Amino acid sequence: MTETVAPTAAVLIIGDEILSGRTQDVNLNAIARFLGALGIDLLEARTVGDRQGQIVDALNALRRTHDYVFTTGGIGPTHDDITADAVGAAFGVPVAEHPEALAVLERRYGPGEFNAARRRMARIPQGGSLIANPVTDAPGFQIGNVFVMAGVPRIMEAMLQDVAPRLRAGAVVHARTIRVEGVGESAIADVLRAAAEARPDLSFGSYPFGFGGDGPIGTQLVIRGRGAAEVDAAEHDLSRELRYLGINLAVTSSSQV
Amino acid sequence: MTETVAPTAAVLIIGDEILSGRTQDVNLNAIARFLGALGIDLLEARTVGDRQGQIVDALNALRRTHDYVFTTGGIGPTHDDITADAVGAAFGVPVAEHPEALAVLERRYGPGEFNAARRRMARIPQGGSLIANPVTDAPGFQIGNVFVMAGVPRIMEAMLQDVAPRLRAGAVVHARTIRVEGVGESAIADVLRAAAEARPDLSFGSYPFGFGGDGPIGTQLVIRGRGAAEVDAAEHDLSRELRYLGINLAVTSSSQV
Numbered sequence: 001m002t003e004t005v006a007p008t009a010a011v012l013i014i015g016d017e018i019l020s021g022r023t024q025d026v027n028l029n030a031i032a033r034f035l036g037a038l039g040i041d042l043l044e045a046r047t048v049g050d051r052q053g054q055i056v057d058a059l060n061a062l063r064r065t066h067d068y069v070f071t072t073g074g075i076g077p078t079h080d081d082i083t084a085d086a087v088g089a090a091f092g093v094p095v096a097e098h099p100e101a102l103a104v105l106e107r108r109y110g111p112g113e114f115n116a117a118r119r120r121m122a123r124i125p126q127g128g129s130l131i132a133n134p135v136t137d138a139p140g141f142q143i144g145n146v147f148v149m150a151g152v153p154r155i156m157e158a159m160l161q162d163v164a165p166r167l168r169a170g171a172v173v174h175a176r177t178i179r180v181e182g183v184g185e186s187a188i189a190d191v192l193r194a195a196a197e198a199r200p201d202l203s204f205g206s207y208p209f210g211f212g213g214d215g216p217i218g219t220q221l222v223i224r225g226r227g228a229a230e231v232d233a234a235e236h237d238l239s240r241e242l243r244y245l246g247i248n249l250a251v252t253s254s255s256q257v
Numbered sequence: 258m259t260e261t262v263a264p265t266a267a268v269l270i271i272g273d274e275i276l277s278g279r280t281q282d283v284n285l286n287a288i289a290r291f292l293g294a295l296g297i298d299l300l301e302a303r304t305v306g307d308r309q310g311q312i313v314d315a316l317n318a319l320r321r322t323h324d325y326v327f328t329t330g331g332i333g334p335t336h337d338d339i340t341a342d343a344v345g346a347a348f349g350v351p352v353a354e355h356p357e358a359l360a361v362l363e364r365r366y367g368p369g370e371f372n373a374a375r376r377r378m379a380r381i382p383q384g385g386s387l388i389a390n391p392v393t394d395a396p397g398f399q400i401g402n403v404f405v406m407a408g409v410p411r412i413m414e415a416m417l418q419d420v421a422p423r424l425r426a427g428a429v430v431h432a433r434t435i436r437v438e439g440v441g442e443s444a445i446a447d448v449l450r451a452a453a454e455a456r457p458d459l460s461f462g463s464y465p466f467g468f469g470g471d472g473p474i475g476t477q478l479v480i481r482g483r484g485a486a487e488v489d490a491a492e493h494d495l496s497r498e499l500r501y502l503g504i505n506l507a508v509t510s511s512s513q514v
Contacts, residue, residue, distance in 0.1 A: 016462055019299045020430075021289030022479065022512075023464070025282075028304070032278030042276045044311070047285070047302040050462075054301070077443040078463040079450040117446030135468055154468045173277075186334040189374030193336040205273055205307075206335040207280070211392055211411045222279065255279075 006170030006226070009035055010062040011045040014055055014073035014083055015151055018047050027072045027156050034160050039170030039226075040068065050074060055086035063090075063146050068167065073151030075140060077117040084141075087148055088125035098124040101139050108137040132162040142166065171226045176235040179250040180242065181218040184208060188242060192221060195238045201225060202234055218250075263427030263483075266292055267319040268302040271312055271330035271340055272408055275304050284329045284413050291417050296427030296483075297325065307331060312343035320347075320403050325424065330408030332397060334374040341398075344405055345382035355381040358396050365394040389419040399423065428483045433492040436507040437499065438475035441465060445499060449478060452495045458482055459491055475507075 011031050017023040028045050035042045043066060048054045055074075063069045074083030088095035101122035106114050121138040124130070131140035131147065133155055140149040140159045147166075149159045180188065185208050196204040202225035210217030221238065225231045239249055268288050274280040285302050292299045300323060305311045312331075320326045331340030345352035358379035363371050378395040381387070388397035388404065390412055397406040397416045404423075406416045437445065442465050453461040459482035467474030478495065482488045496506055 016460060016481075017464060017479070018285070019289055019302065020432075020481070021286055021293050021299075022432075024286045028275070029278055029281045032276055036278050042278075043306065045276065045304040049300065050460075058301075076463065076465065078446045079453050080460075080462055115443065115447075117443040120446070121443075152465060152468050175277075175279075186372065186374040186378075189335045189377070190372075196336050203273060203307075203337075205337055206333065207274060208333065208409060211409050222274070224273075224277070 007040045007067040007168050009040050009042045009068040009070065010066040011042065012055075012058055012062060012069060012071040013045065013047040014050065014071055014086075015047075016049045016080070018073075019049050026153050027151070030153065030157055031070050031072075031160070034164075036173060038164065038167055039172040040167065041170070050080050050082055052082055052086045052089060055083065056090045059087065059090040059146065063144065067145060069146045070163075071146065071148045072156050075121065075138070075148060075150055077120050077138075081120070083148060084123050084125060087128075087143060087146065091125055091127075091143055091146075093126040093143075095123050095125050097122045098128070098130065098139075098141075100130055104130075104137050104139060131159045134158050173224050173226055174228045174231045175222055175224045175255050176231050176252060177255065178221040178223075178235065178239060178242070178252050179218065180221065180247055181216045181250050183219060183247055184217060185219050188219065188221070188245070188247065191238070191241045191245065195223075195234060195241065198237075199225075199230065199234050201227070202231060204234075204238075264297045264324040264425050266297050266299045266325040266327065267323040268299065269312075269315055269319060269326060269328040270302065270304040271307065271328055271343075272304075273306045273337075275330075276306050283410050284408070287410065287414055288327050288329075288417070291421075293430060295421065295424055296429040297424065298427070307337050307339055309339055309343045309346060312340065313347045316344065316347040316403065320401065324402060326403045327420075328403065328405050329413050332378065332395070332405060332407055334377050334395075338377070340405060341380050341382060344400060344403065348382055348384075348400055350383040350400075352380050352382050354379045355385070355387065355396075355398075357387055361387075361394050361396060388416045391415050430481050430483055431485045431488045432479055432481045432512050433488050433509060434512065435478040435480075435492065435496060435499070435509050436475065437478065437504055438473045438507050440476060440504055441474060442476050445476065445478070445502070445504065448495070448498045448502065452480075452491060452498065455494075456482075456487065456491050458484070459487060461491075461495075 124141045128141040128143040135155045149156045205222040207220045331338045381398045385398040385400040392412045406413045462479040464477045480491045
């Protein structure tokens with residue numbers, strides 16, 4: 001069931017390795033697509049380092065202004081994995097070993113191999129519920145409207161499957177893309193602006209391509225909105241206007257992004 | 258010349274297409290590496306949509322707390338390119354056509370082809386100076402400690418070359434990576450924690466790999482710091498401790514990230 005007003009979300013990427021440039025983040029894009037399919041509006045993302053004060057401040061700012069917050073990174077067994085403690089501090093609750101997490105991890109490693117570092121991955125802020133990790137078992141957790149997930153992309157994506165049923169879905173956004181080749185943005189800017197002004201409920205984006213030198217230059221025009229019929233009508237009208245200008249349109253396509 | 262305290266920086270990624278999941282951002286990583294080579298500490302990044310209020314709030318928060326802010330996106334000719342106006346609003350200054358930008362663009366397009374949409378790309382907040390764009394000529398701009406750049410990666414990277422001479426450099430961070438194969442993080446967490454506690458001036462990161470299923474699992478241990486000799490010594494000591502545990506070390510490598 002969906003409601004009229006779409007839920008909102010923010011993402012908090014945690015990790016020095018992103019800010020040093022060592023690691024190219026791909027989790028934001030995966031979460032964005034996941035939320036798009038659920039009709040949840042992702043409004044903001046922040047990336048912070050492995051510093052508790054910075055994590056706490058960002059998390060408290062985001063969780064008070066969005067329906068959902070998704071964090072990635074910092075829940076492993078090493079000393080630089082401080083997300084659980086930072087989330088506990090943000091919520092003002094203690095962090096302790098969670099019996100269910102302990103059981104899952106002990107089963108994985110066996111009693112003799114379940115060392116202190118591994119036990120560390122069972123530490124969850126009070127009141128948190130687990131997010132299943134089918135790849136390496138070490139769980140993420142949910143507390144309030146915050147979902148705390150791993151930084152390793154394959155694990156993060158698996159965790160999203162356990163998170164999905166806990167979220168309120170919104171009406172899905174429909175997107176239509178008109179691909180215009182051989183014409184730069186500034187040649188079609190006036191027509192695009194008029195189209196956007198005529199339909200204020202929709203968003204009209206313009207994304208140039210081809211500056212890498214391989215292949216033709218051109219522009220992708222993207223119309224997005226929650227009403228499929230209105231999006232289709234806008235695509236029809238804009239295509240007609242572009243043809244009036246003598247512009248050849250390449251394929252149009254539908255998607256959710 | 259470098260100073261003792263490293264300059265700090267933040268990045269502001271502007272664009273609905275990042276938050277919808279349509280586009281995978283790669284500019285944050287490129288800026289992070291660029292700043293690393295200059296010894297400037299990138300402390301935070303934010304991604305916001307094409308909404309003026311959101312851009313203004315984020316920019317004002319970031320520019321007051323960091324030495325430099327780098328923005329990407331929203332400086333093209335179409336109606337959804339609102340970054341110049343948002344930056345003007347954040348600084349409380351009017352936005353007007355910049356004579357030098359007008360001249361550059363008019364030269365590119367020729368008088369007959371220099372339409373209103375193209376003139377729009379010459380609009381710069383008062384007091385701003387241009388950032389050269391050798392790819393498509395439409396300039397970025399600097400105002401105060403804020404550098405406003407294009408979202409197209411190839412153009413953004415070209416603009417960084419014009420920005421570099423305007424920045425105060427810091428002492429470069431040296432990084433050494435120890436690659437441990439066949440051993441997960443939790444097997445070496447104690448040794449790593451002890452190493453980190455022994456050298457509080459350095460940062461010790463632990464990044465597992467191999468959960469994609471292709472190739473061995475393992476961990477990359479990364480030691481970072483501004484003193485090359487101390488980083489080397491830490492790498493030497495940590496390698497010795499790992500060998501005591503019977504762990505075979507793969508190649509170690511140096512880098513800046």
